[in-house]
Amino acid sequence: MTRKPLTRIISLIAKAAAPATAVATSLAAPLAQAASGDLDPSFADHGRVGPVATLKGSAYAVDAMEDGGALFAGSIVERECRFSGWYCWYDYEYVASNFVSALTEDGALDASYDGAQSGNIEVVDIARQPDGKVVAAGRRLTGFRGYPSHLVVFRLESDGSLDPGFGTEGIVELDVDATEAINHGASALLVEPDGRIVVAGTHDGDLIVLRLDPNGSLDSSFADGGMFTDPGHGSNNRIARLASGGYRLTVSYEGSCRVLGLTVGGALDLTFGQAGYAKLATGLGGIKTCHSIAAQDDGRLVIAGVDDGKAFAVRLLANGAPDTHFSAPEVTARVVEATAVAIADDGKILVGGDGVSGATVMRLQASGQLDAPFGDAGATLIDLPSRTVAQGIIRDIDVRADGSVIAAGGAYDSNGLRPFAIRLLGDGGGDSAGVISITQSYVDASESGDAVITVRRSGGKSGPVSVNYGTADDAAVGGQDYEAVSGQLHWADGESGERSIVVPVLADSGAGEEYEYFNVSLSKAQGGAGLGARDATVTIGPDGAPAGQFSIEADTDTYEGATVQFWLYRNFYSEGTVCVTLTPESGSAIEGDDFEAAAAQYCWGDQDAEAKLVEIPIVNDTETEDSETFSVQLSDPTGGAVIGPRGSATFSIHASDPVQPEQGGGNGGGGGGGAAGFLTLLLLGLTEALRAARRWIRKPA
Numbered sequence: 001m002t003r004k005p006l007t008r009i010i011s012l013i014a015k016a017a018a019p020a021t022a023v024a025t026s027l028a029a030p031l032a033q034a035a036s037g038d039l040d041p042s043f044a045d046h047g048r049v050g051p052v053a054t055l056k057g058s059a060y061a062v063d064a065m066e067d068g069g070a071l072f073a074g075s076i077v078e079r080e081c082r083f084s085g086w087y088c089w090y091d092y093e094y095v096a097s098n099f100v101s102a103l104t105e106d107g108a109l110d111a112s113y114d115g116a117q118s119g120n121i122e123v124v125d126i127a128r129q130p131d132g133k134v135v136a137a138g139r140r141l142t143g144f145r146g147y148p149s150h151l152v153v154f155r156l157e158s159d160g161s162l163d164p165g166f167g168t169e170g171i172v173e174l175d176v177d178a179t180e181a182i183n184h185g186a187s188a189l190l191v192e193p194d195g196r197i198v199v200a201g202t203h204d205g206d207l208i209v210l211r212l213d214p215n216g217s218l219d220s221s222f223a224d225g226g227m228f229t230d231p232g233h234g235s236n237n238r239i240a241r242l243a244s245g246g247y248r249l250t251v252s253y254e255g256s257c258r259v260l261g262l263t264v265g266g267a268l269d270l271t272f273g274q275a276g277y278a279k280l281a282t283g284l285g286g287i288k289t290c291h292s293i294a295a296q297d298d299g300r301l302v303i304a305g306v307d308d309g310k311a312f313a314v315r316l317l318a319n320g321a322p323d324t325h326f327s328a329p330e331v332t333a334r335v336v337e338a339t340a341v342a343i344a345d346d347g348k349i350l351v352g353g354d355g356v357s358g359a360t361v362m363r364l365q366a367s368g369q370l371d372a373p374f375g376d377a378g379a380t381l382i383d384l385p386s387r388t389v390a391q392g393i394i395r396d397i398d399v400r401a402d403g404s405v406i407a408a409g410g411a412y413d414s415n416g417l418r419p420f421a422i423r424l425l426g427d428g429g430g431d432s433a434g435v436i437s438i439t440q441s442y443v444d445a446s447e448s449g450d451a452v453i454t455v456r457r458s459g460g461k462s463g464p465v466s467v468n469y470g471t472a473d474d475a476a477v478g479g480q481d482y483e484a485v486s487g488q489l490h491w492a493d494g495e496s497g498e499r500s501i502v503v504p505v506l507a508d509s510g511a512g513e514e515y516e517y518f519n520v521s522l523s524k525a526q527g528g529a530g531l532g533a534r535d536a537t538v539t540i541g542p543d544g545a546p547a548g549q550f551s552i553e554a555d556t557d558t559y560e561g562a563t564v565q566f567w568l569y570r571n572f573y574s575e576g577t578v579c580v581t582l583t584p585e586s587g588s589a590i591e592g593d594d595f596e597a598a599a600a601q602y603c604w605g606d607q608d609a610e611a612k613l614v615e616i617p618i619v620n621d622t623e624t625e626d627s628e629t630f631s632v633q634l635s636d637p638t639g640g641a642v643i644g645p646r647g648s649a650t651f652s653i654h655a656s657d658p659v660q661p662e663q664g665g666g667n668g669g670g671g672g673g674g675a676a677g678f679l680t681l682l683l684l685g686l687t688e689a690l691r692a693a694r695r696w697i698r699k700p701a
Helices: 085-089 329-334 675-700
Strands: 058-064 070-082 092-103 121-128 134-141 149-156 171-173 182-191 196-202 206-212 227-230 239-241 246-251 257-264 278-281 288-295 300-306 310-316 335-343 349-356 358-364 379-381 391-399 406-413 414-426 433-439 442-443 450-458 465-473 486-491 497-504 516-526 535-540 549-554 556-558 563-571 578-588 600-604 612-617 629-633 649-654
Touching: 058 406, 070 134, 070 391, 070 406, 070 414, 085 092, 092 134, 121 182, 134 196, 134 406, 149 196, 182 239, 206 246, 239 288, 246 278, 246 300, 257 288, 257 300, 300 349, 300 600, 310 329, 310 349, 310 358, 329 335, 329 358, 335 406, 349 406, 349 450, 349 549, 358 391, 358 406, 379 450, 433 516, 442 450, 450 465, 450 516, 450 535, 549 629, 549 649, 600 612
Parallel strands: 058 121, 058 391, 058 414, 149 182, 288 335, 310 335, 335 391, 442 535, 556 649
Antiparallel strands: 058 070, 070 092, 070 121, 121 134, 134 149, 134 182, 149 171, 182 196, 196 206, 206 227, 239 246, 246 257, 257 278, 288 300, 300 310, 300 335, 335 349, 349 358, 349 391, 358 379, 391 406, 406 414, 433 450, 450 497, 465 486, 465 516, 516 535, 549 563, 563 612, 578 600, 578 629, 629 649
16 A cells, blocks of 8 residues: 555547548447446445545555445645745744545545544554454654654544543554654554464665554564664555464565565564565565565465556565466556455455556466456556546555455546545356546547547446536637537447547638637436546647747836847747747837837757847836837748747836926925935835846746
8 A cells, every 4th residue: 555646647549540520430349238347336426435525545445345335544745834935935934734444335535433633643464353443553744744654553443433441542653662763653553363463664864664563562472572673674564464374574675575484473484485585576676575465375475566667566485485377467557556466255366446447356276377257368557536636556456255345545626636546346247337437637639630539438338328428618619629519439348448539720810829628528427327537728839830939028117228138938848959030019119219129030059949038128217297108129030930829929018217306386386396306316226126136037937
């Protein structure tokens, strides 16, 4: 259950060229069969809970309950400014929040259960005891910018309240009274059948494994006074318990991943690997990170992770040697990062993570090959309900005795990082119409080309389904910039896979347009299907490719005696040598009398896109006059470049003449106005200083 943030945006390419509106890709249409691994339509929204807008962060752990519901938990650590303004660049701190929530059998959030804990605690794992109580582990951020941190374990009653019989009022916190700064936290935990709790984590960069008695005190019979330590291995630690007793943990070592064996008493298991350590071999040859480990009943271990940007799942024999009879190439082919693994009662293996085509759950046979009856030929894609694509990643998986799967993770949507959970049908299968979803939030197009938006049916294929689609204007206008389309996409009973919406982009008569946008939306899914991502934004590229588009960026107010400074830009593209002419044009301000400028040509070389500074002096005359204006205009672009919509600018020259004093009368006397005149000049000076600062700020790096 890694806490790596989700920042990767996946772009899917349409499968084939298509005619002018919508294309229904022809697929083989077998009779729909009841399939395990499809989204369970009786659970929440077509098998999906979330992204949950009321909870922040990712779900890192999930625990299936016998009644069909589940517990799921997670957290987020955010950077918060201590003060507003530019101080935030250095004066900030990290703040943690968490949730431990219950889902009912039908997938609703149980409002009566709230196991979240205050006090800057990050939760990374949970485990449920046989009596229904829940143990959670993580760390408390106790200092500035999250350092130091303290390992925290807390236990909840069946209603989500803290268990007063555990630790101190329900919480165990290491080194709470320490005077020195010690940085430690939990990364995983498990509950023994007898109620003892085993926690893996880090302590100032070292691995620690501690075992607690049911009341939260350290179990002195385990390792050294209740705690095992291993220098240099405190990273990405996950833990599994063997059916025969003893433990196996993943540990990082010099860019690789090893598995550490401990006996039930907390000593190195010298019968495992070499002196208690087994090194992983994935065949991928890069830097490895192990994200999850699960133990089979016979002691063999399945480990999932990422190696040099490629997902893997490998199996070790009970003695730590590689299991050469296990090979899982489809995990590498279909998943970018494998972050969760679980073993079903029948020995089949569930792997989840960040898939090439979105959040993915796969089921493998004992040999490592895909289990074809599960989902869609062995894998299920998770398309979450959202306006645009909510990129999700599976963080944890739990499997019930009937083969049904509960999985949870995190996804980014318009609310930020939010948790989600899903339930997949068990071995008995069932009818699932699945979900229809746009697969990419943003599509690029060019004039006289086509915008192709890919839509897929996933998570089930029972019965015929359809969905409506249509375009909507934004900066781009239908009939002028693109051909507005609408219609309906169809999938037959037993069909899944992709369809394409094709929108022709028009070549308009205008030149020098910048980026324009329009939207494509799905609505009214029929046949029992749910909706995933509903909207995609199509961006029409700017004119001027590949040479560039010229523009003027200027502050258009100035004063007599000042110098007008503005910038000429070569935007968007930079191929080839290009030039453009800048010509000043008199208005009420006359060239030679009020400003000094002449027409000039400005040029850029191949791949040169640096902005060019232009300066025009303003004459400071002695006449009293109103504000005057003049303009500059771009013309005659060469090299295939064009002039954009900001190809001209008009400048207003404000008089800097001193204010004439009013003629005084009576006792007022004739000289006055000195203070007012000084104030006027002072204000003019401040104005010019501010304008100079603005010009400096606008200057490109």
